[in-house]
Amino acid sequence: MAEVTTAEKSSAKAADQAAPFEPKIIGFLCWWCSYAASDMAGTSRLKYPPNVSIIRVMCTSRVDPAFILRAFAEGADGVLVAGCHPGQCHYVSGNYKTAARIGLLKKTLSQLGIEDDRLRTEWISAGEIYKFAEVMSDVTEKVRKLGPLNWRENFEPK
Amino acid sequence: MAEAEEQMVKLTIDGIEVEARSSETILEVAQRLKIDIPTLCFYRFVKPYGACRMCSVEVTIHGKSRFVPACSYQVRDGIEVQTRSEGVINHRRMLLELMLARHSQVPVIRELAREYGVDTTRFEEMPSEGCILCGLCVRVCSEIVGANALTFVKRGTDRYVSTPFEGESDTCIACGACAYVCPTNYVKVEDVRSRKYVFSELALGPTTPIHIPFAAAIPGIPYIDAQTCIHMQTGGCGICSIVCEPDAVDYEMQDSFEEMEVGGIILATGYKTFDPARAKQLGYGKFDNVITSLEFEHLSHASGPTEGKFVRADGTEPKSVAILHCVGSRDKNFNEYCSRVCCMYSLKMAHLIREKVPDAEIYELYIDMRCPGSGYEEFYNRLLEEGVHFIRGKGVEVSDRPSNPWAKPIAGGTAEKNGQLFVRCEDTLLGVPRELPVDMVILSVGIEPAEGVEGVARVFKISSKADGFFMERHPKLAPVDTLSDGIFVAGCAQSPKDIPDSVAQGAAAASAAMSLIDAGEVTLEPITSVVDEDVCTGCKTCLLVCPFGAIARDEEKRVAVINDALCKGCGCCVAACPSGAITQRGFDDIQIEAELAALLTS
Numbered sequence: 155m156a157e158v159t160t161a162e163k164s165s166a167k168a169a170d171q172a173a174p175f176e177p178k179i180i181g182f183l184c185w186w187c188s189y190a191a192s193d194m195a196g197t198s199r200l201k202y203p204p205n206v207s208i209i210r211v212m213c214t215s216r217v218d219p220a221f222i223l224r225a226f227a228e229g230a231d232g233v234l235v236a237g238c239h240p241g242q243c244h245y246v247s248g249n250y251k252t253a254a255r256i257g258l259l260k261k262t263l264s265q266l267g268i269e270d271d272r273l274r275t276e277w278i279s280a281g282e283i284y285k286f287a288e289v290m291s292d293v294t295e296k297v298r299k300l301g302p303l304n305w306r307e308n309f310e311p312k
Numbered sequence: 313m314a315e316a317e318e319q320m321v322k323l324t325i326d327g328i329e330v331e332a333r334s335s336e337t338i339l340e341v342a343q344r345l346k347i348d349i350p351t352l353c354f355y356r357f358v359k360p361y362g363a364c365r366m367c368s369v370e371v372t373i374h375g376k377s378r379f380v381p382a383c384s385y386q387v388r389d390g391i392e393v394q395t396r397s398e399g400v401i402n403h404r405r406m407l408l409e410l411m412l413a414r415h416s417q418v419p420v421i422r423e424l425a426r427e428y429g430v431d432t433t434r435f436e437e438m439p440s441e442g443c444i445l446c447g448l449c450v451r452v453c454s455e456i457v458g459a460n461a462l463t464f465v466k467r468g469t470d471r472y473v474s475t476p477f478e479g480e481s482d483t484c485i486a487c488g489a490c491a492y493v494c495p496t497n498y499v500k501v502e503d504v505r506s507r508k509y510v511f512s513e514l515a516l517g518p519t520t521p522i523h524i525p526f527a528a529a530i531p532g533i534p535y536i537d538a539q540t541c542i543h544m545q546t547g548g549c550g551i552c553s554i555v556c557e558p559d560a561v562d563y564e565m566q567d568s569f570e571e572m573e574v575g576g577i578i579l580a581t582g583y584k585t586f587d588p589a590r591a592k593q594l595g596y597g598k599f600d601n602v603i604t605s606l607e608f609e610h611l612s613h614a615s616g617p618t619e620g621k622f623v624r625a626d627g628t629e630p631k632s633v634a635i636l637h638c639v640g641s642r643d644k645n646f647n648e649y650c651s652r653v654c655c656m657y658s659l660k661m662a663h664l665i666r667e668k669v670p671d672a673e674i675y676e677l678y679i680d681m682r683c684p685g686s687g688y689e690e691f692y693n694r695l696l697e698e699g700v701h702f703i704r705g706k707g708v709e710v711s712d713r714p715s716n717p718w719a720k721p722i723a724g725g726t727a728e729k730n731g732q733l734f735v736r737c738e739d740t741l742l743g744v745p746r747e748l749p750v751d752m753v754i755l756s757v758g759i760e761p762a763e764g765v766e767g768v769a770r771v772f773k774i775s776s777k778a779d780g781f782f783m784e785r786h787p788k789l790a791p792v793d794t795l796s797d798g799i800f801v802a803g804c805a806q807s808p809k810d811i812p813d814s815v816a817q818g819a820a821a822a823s824a825a826m827s828l829i830d831a832g833e834v835t836l837e838p839i840t841s842v843v844d845e846d847v848c849t850g851c852k853t854c855l856l857v858c859p860f861g862a863i864a865r866d867e868e869k870r871v872a873v874i875n876d877a878l879c880k881g882c883g884c885c886v887a888a889c890p891s892g893a894i895t896q897r898g899f900d901d902i903q904i905e906a907e908l909a910a911l912l913t914s
Contacts, residue, residue, distance in 0.1 A: 160710070174391065179911060180912070182913060186773075186775070187775065190775065190795060191785075192782075193744060194783075194787075197787060197788075207908050207911040207912075209904060209908070209911070211883065211886060211899060211904075212839060212881050212882050212883055212896075212899065213859075213882035213883060215882055215883065215884030215887060216882065216883030216884060216886060216887055216896065217887060217897055218827070218887040219885070219887075220901075220902040221901075221904055221905070221908065224908055225908050225912065228909060228912040229910055229913070230908075230912055241770065242769075242773075242775075243794075244773050244795070244882075245858075245859055245860075245880060245882035245884065246859035247859050248859070248882050248884050250886070251857060251884055251887075254899075255887070264393050264607070279775055279776070280681065280775035280783050281775055281776050281777035281778045281779075281783050282778060282780070303533075308725060
């Protein structure tokens, strides 16, 4: 049985229209690594799609799984959580906690029928500006391919 | 005996009355008085031997006089010593006559004989090979070095010094002490294998195990290389501790770890040079006459292995030299960044070579000349006028044979000779490939982050850039700060830079650190977490997740309490709190949800 994506479920087939679908993605970036990388990418004038809206947190371990669910509920098509590489967390072990929490959340999301690619974790150190730009493009493209999530129509009780 | 040694005695030497310790010898007292007594078999640090008798002096005691060797005769109370009486002179002349009979070819003996007016000998001549049998080498080897590799063989006129069974000694450690003390230079240490200059080995020049690392080292204190020190390796020698008057030599010293409390840390971990063996096509390590810029620096230095003479591995002077820029830098195979210092030091090398070998052909093979800096462009112009050939094109290959062996040597190129090298490059200004026959190739190696900087970055929780250098807080506005408070960077730890830039950044980092310390207090970020005591159930989940131990449980109120000074504000307890009792200032749920709403409804 072919998998029915959330986009196919939704009635609005925006993809058929002339304008390409521009996904809305929320990015939770840790201040010490990934946010610094975004800063550096900016000063280095790297180009990447503007679809990811960044929310700065001190550490990805501040990201309550509830925030991610709320982001989806309020209309985000994808969520990116980016922090320091394992072993390089400014707060010793915050990224390990995040990895554990996101792992559990992903299971819940898959049970709801939300595709794996809509929630992504990445470890980007402050110096990895090219990786940062690459991740930004990649996450945008992947979510664009999945189409809009349309939480209200697909997941909220009518 | 010890008490007897402390006794002071009075004696006269050449009419001078002196006081001396009874443990001293006449020679020691005389040397203190700057009275010259000739010696051959005497050396301060080995026991007196009294073999050569050249130091004989006339001692009068209780009205009787006799000749004694000054080196081994301990002074006594009331003795009268004559070092240059007629009897002494005659005695020495006789000794010299005897020695001339055997050692007339030894310069030291001839010199002494001339001094005492002895030209000929009345005795039957039995020329020796130059050894005067003073026994210094034997004694030094056993007493100081402790190797016992030398010994006297046979007796009487057949006596000579040799290694046991006259073979290559097993116990000899080739320290050279015997050759050093030999008064006639008869003992020589020879390398039994034929060797060439090995630039990497000789990089700092031959040196003794105890030495000051280099001429301008800070601190300028000698250190002992435990790997080559005879004392450290065999327990012998120890001469440095004997000669050091303030008694500063300590063989027991060990590496130690010290803990210091500081208010700021400056990371200036420096750099290492690119290992050109990684670029196999350049022949480093394969051809003897391909050296790095740093090896050239040692070679051209006045205190280097060749005392500043610029030579090839076989000791001949190179007549043509190619300097290859950007080795390991601006190269996608190795490091993409520019190492910044190589253009200038390559120019300096060309200038030094021009000075040492005025008629040498010098080629600079560059991609771009990067000479920004005070006076740098002027120096480049000067080099252009010094007749250095600048070829715009990277040296791509170094070979020991020409690409076309039948082609006639290029005009100006030397005929094929031992160690001739061929450098291939593309002259991008002429648009032709070129091949330069040269005698020597110098690789201008680039700068890389120092060994182990990843570990340093992890310890201080700072970030590194993609190329491995430490990342500053902001490339323009905070060039010496890092993302960790109180940690600063300076010099090549941050990026390749030359000495003026490193000095400037070092000074900037020092003042940044000082201003932090001087303030006397640290401003904490106002982003710590707080517990709502009315909601907290005291479940201790937050205690488990806090990496800093900043949360404790108030047993009386049965709630969690956060220590503001310890809390670093990561907020992981906020996300973990099952009852939602903890909020992070500046990052509370309402604020983040408001951000979400604002971003998603726009």
